[in-house]
Amino acid sequence: xxxxxxxxxxxxxxxxxxxxxxxxxxxxxxxxxxxxxxxxxxxxxxxxxxxxxxxxxxxxxxxxxxxxxxxxxxxxxxxxxxxxxxxxxxxxxxxxxxxxxxxxxxxxxxxxxxxxxxxxxxxxxxxxxxxxxxxxxxxxxxxxxxxxxxxxxxxxxxxxxxxxxxxxxxxxxxxxxxxxxxxxxxxxxxxxxxxxxxxxxxxxxxxxxxxxxxxxxxxxxxxxxxxxxxxxxxxxxxxxxxxxxxxxxxxxxxxxxxxxxxxxxxxxxxxxxxxxxxxxxxxxxxxxxxxxxxxxxxxxxxxxxxxxxxxxxxxxxxxxxxxx
Amino acid sequence: xxxxxxxxxxxxxxxxxxxxxxxxxxxxxxxxxxxxxxxxxxxxxxxxxxxxxxxxxxxxxxxxxxxxxxxxxxxxxxxxxxxxxxxxxxxxxxxxxxxxxxxxxxxxxxxxxxxxxxxxxxxxxxxxxxxxxxxxxxxxxxxxxxxxxxxxxxxxxxxxxxxxxxxxxxxxxxxxxxxxxxxxxxxxxxxxxxxxxxxxxxxxxxxxxxxxxxxxxxxxxxxxxxxxxxxxxxxxxxxxxxxxxxxxxxxxxxxxxxxxxxxxxxxxxxxxxxxxxxxxxxxxxxxxxxxxxxxxxxxxxxxxxxxxxxxxxxxxxxxxxxxx
DNA sequence: GATTGCATTGAAACGCATTTCATACATTAT
DNA sequence: ATAATGTATGAAATGCGTTTCAATGCAATC
Numbered sequence: 181x182x183x184x185x186x187x188x189x190x191x192x193x194x195x196x197x198x199x200x201x202x203x204x205x206x207x208x209x210x211x212x213x214x215x216x217x218x219x220x221x222x223x224x225x226x227x228x229x230x231x232x233x234x235x236x237x238x239x240x241x242x243x244x245x246x247x248x249x250x251x252x253x254x255x256x257x258x259x260x261x262x263x264x265x266x267x268x269x270x271x272x273x274x275x276x277x278x279x280x281x282x283x284x285x286x287x288x289x290x291x292x293x294x295x296x297x298x299x300x301x302x303x304x305x306x307x308x309x310x311x312x313x314x315x316x317x318x319x320x321x322x323x324x325x326x327x328x329x330x331x332x333x334x335x336x337x338x339x340x341x342x343x344x345x346x347x348x349x350x351x352x353x354x355x356x357x358x359x360x361x362x363x364x365x366x367x368x369x370x371x372x373x374x375x376x377x378x379x380x381x382x383x384x385x386x387x388x389x390x391x392x393x394x395x396x397x398x399x400x401x402x403x404x405x406x407x408x409x410x411x412x413x414x415x416x417x418x419x420x421x422x423x424x425x426x427x428x429x430x431x432x433x434x435x436x437x438x439x440x441x442x443x444x445x446x447x448x449x450x451x452x453x454x455x456x457x458x459x460x461x462x463x464x465x466x467x468x469x470x471x472x473x474x475x476x477x478x479x480x481x482x483x484x485x486x487x488x489x490x491x492x493x494x495x496x497x498x499x500x501x502x503x504x
Numbered sequence: 505x506x507x508x509x510x511x512x513x514x515x516x517x518x519x520x521x522x523x524x525x526x527x528x529x530x531x532x533x534x535x536x537x538x539x540x541x542x543x544x545x546x547x548x549x550x551x552x553x554x555x556x557x558x559x560x561x562x563x564x565x566x567x568x569x570x571x572x573x574x575x576x577x578x579x580x581x582x583x584x585x586x587x588x589x590x591x592x593x594x595x596x597x598x599x600x601x602x603x604x605x606x607x608x609x610x611x612x613x614x615x616x617x618x619x620x621x622x623x624x625x626x627x628x629x630x631x632x633x634x635x636x637x638x639x640x641x642x643x644x645x646x647x648x649x650x651x652x653x654x655x656x657x658x659x660x661x662x663x664x665x666x667x668x669x670x671x672x673x674x675x676x677x678x679x680x681x682x683x684x685x686x687x688x689x690x691x692x693x694x695x696x697x698x699x700x701x702x703x704x705x706x707x708x709x710x711x712x713x714x715x716x717x718x719x720x721x722x723x724x725x726x727x728x729x730x731x732x733x734x735x736x737x738x739x740x741x742x743x744x745x746x747x748x749x750x751x752x753x754x755x756x757x758x759x760x761x762x763x764x765x766x767x768x769x770x771x772x773x774x775x776x777x778x779x780x781x782x783x784x785x786x787x788x789x790x791x792x793x794x795x796x797x798x799x800x801x802x803x804x805x806x807x808x809x810x811x812x813x814x815x816x817x818x819x820x821x822x823x824x825x826x827x828x
Numbered sequence: 829g830a831t832t833g834c835a836t837t838g839a840a841a842c843g844c845a846t847t848t849c850a851t852a853c854a855t856t857a858t
Numbered sequence: 859a860t861a862a863t864g865t866a867t868g869a870a871a872t873g874c875g876t877t878t879c880a881a882t883g884c885a886a887t888c
Contacts (some may be wrong), residue, residue: 184875195875227617232875233554233875235876237721250576271598271614273598276583282873398778432782508846509845520867523845551845552843552844552845559845560843
């Protein structure tokens with residue numbers, strides 16, 4: 181493939197002039213400009229973008245770290261990031277980590293190696309310290325409350341959101357409440373657990389381990405939850421479910437086990453994914469796509485080195501339907 | 505940031521030796537090797553990966569072109585690609601196109617510019633010719649039947665799959681059959697339409713335009729379909745639905761309109777997404793994750809320039825449940 | 829007529845790792 | 859003892875676009 185020097189030779193100008201033409205800079209005579217474009221045409225030339233990246237010291241690529249692409253929670257965030265990235269001429273490099281620390285570190289290393297200009301971490305398992313060690317190489321935004329640490333953050337206050345949910349259930353008369361969560365580690369999960377415990381404490385109920393269902397991510401996990409519930413002597417009367425997907429699974433498999441929702445089991449879930457509307461599940465609307473967009477913008481602003489807001493909290497709201 | 509020359513200076517060796525150490529090549533004395541690693545440690549050095557990309561002429565990045573990340577059909581393919589890419593040390597650059605030609609071209613240009621070593625096109629709107637023009641810059645695999653064209657392809661024969669579905673519906677006694685599809689253009693869609701028409705012809709029914717529902721992608725599109733059906737004087741008795749998501753929407757909103765499935769409306773859909781199991785929807789299992797994996801492997805093989813199979817057809821199978 | 833300033837343009841340096849080629853020494857085979 | 863291998867190492871070329879700096883040409887200002 182041709183390079184800029186060949187173009188220069190054919191067009192009878194210097195490489196600097198070719199570069200000027202290619203990048204639309206002024207101060208090039210019309211005729212030379214034309215000569216360059218003609219040579220470009222003739223040789224079917226395209227820039228080698230890796231040389232550009234090297235020379236400029238940046239790539240216009242943002243890394244996106246997430247455990248699974250295939251979960252609506254994450255793919256909605258990515259969608260948001262993607263829309264905004266396109267608007268500003270950025271591309272997205274995907275790092276699917278499966279929550280393995282090694283993969284997360286590899287992703288961060290890509291920031292240090294200048295593979296990406298910035299990083300959005302949708303969810304992580306790696307400790308703070310580790311991540312902070314990389315922020316000198318480029319902006320990193322996390323989709324969680326960083327609790328005052330010096331990292332960028334766009335987040336939903338899951339303590340508040342879960343508390344809101346708990347209060348709603350309690351207000352509806354529930355006292356025996358369980359919950360389903362994707363994992364028990366991670367800021368978001370810890371916050372939710374704290375809200376759960378605090379809410380129960382307020383009504384003098386103590387948390388019951390068997391009513392806490394871990395590893396609930398996908399619709400089919402709802403099936404497992406239903407089966408476990410069926411095997412229990414004492415069931416909760418309500419469940420807070422961290423994902424509409426799982427909630428849908430619980431509702432559907434619960435119904436096929438003969439349960440009426442909410443009479444036999446009330447469900448309050450999170451995300452406000454269209455599936456919750458289809459099933460009339462009461463859910464907490466989480467602005468995931470917006471979270472993605474804001475995460476991108478935060479990175480983008482930090483490139484313009486405007487004084488950026490370090491952390492931005494997004495509001496949730498309860499969508500009352502008929503599963504509670 | 506330090507570079508390889510500084511490391512060489514500090515370690516008292518040449519840059520070539522540093523490169524050897526960094527890349528684990530033999531023929532370096534133990535002591536020099538150690539000296540290099542020490543210098544690396546001391547300067548907190550990391551390779552500038554853009555220089556590596558430039559020097560090697562490749563990036564170990566594969567481009568993934570798709571219209572929407574946020575649809576289970578595509579995110580499942582991406583998941584498959586991602587798993588396999590990770591295994592072989594490749595990364596994924598996402599190109600969300602929204603089916604805009606301009607964006608698809610931009611993606612292909614990235615192949616020419618050597619931003620990516622190869623490209624997987626999950627779905628496209630751009631013509632063949634255009635894509636073929638880029639295959640000289642790297643392997644391109646499409647997730648559709650390329651019908652003998654000289655492009656790599658991993659595909660599901662949607663004519664057969666749709667025909668299978670039609671025959672199943674017909675066998676169950678249906679003659680008034682409609683279908684829902686994501687878009688009407690595109691190889692896969694055209695193939696499905698052909699199967700639909702051919703199947704109807706066999707039973708001497710003529711296709712009815714109002715029973716063909718376009719733009720059906722997400723669960724909420726099912727709502728629209730139900731509403732349109734409710735407004736019809738003569739409804740079909742069965743619907744072939746190209747996505748489980750839409751099928752789920754139809755089943756759920758249909759039920760809330762008082763329909764019994766399959767008595768009032770039979771539904772046969774595609775994907776075998778877990779939602780179809782939860783709703784007991786009869787569906788055609790499409791090996792989407794496998795398609796992603798195979799697409800990646802095809803690219804990978806073409807790098808090893810083994811003689812590669814140019815096209816691979818994947819089998820589908822009907823999962824009988826109770827929506828027909 | 830001299831000075832200031834903008835428009836044009838190219839040489840060369842820069843960003844940085846990889847890889848080839850030549851060289852030097854140490855072994856092993858003949 | 860000599861040829862043939864293998865080990866070890868560095869200089870220099872290579873991949874390629876961007877950017878700085880100096881220089882030249884030409885028009886406007888004083």
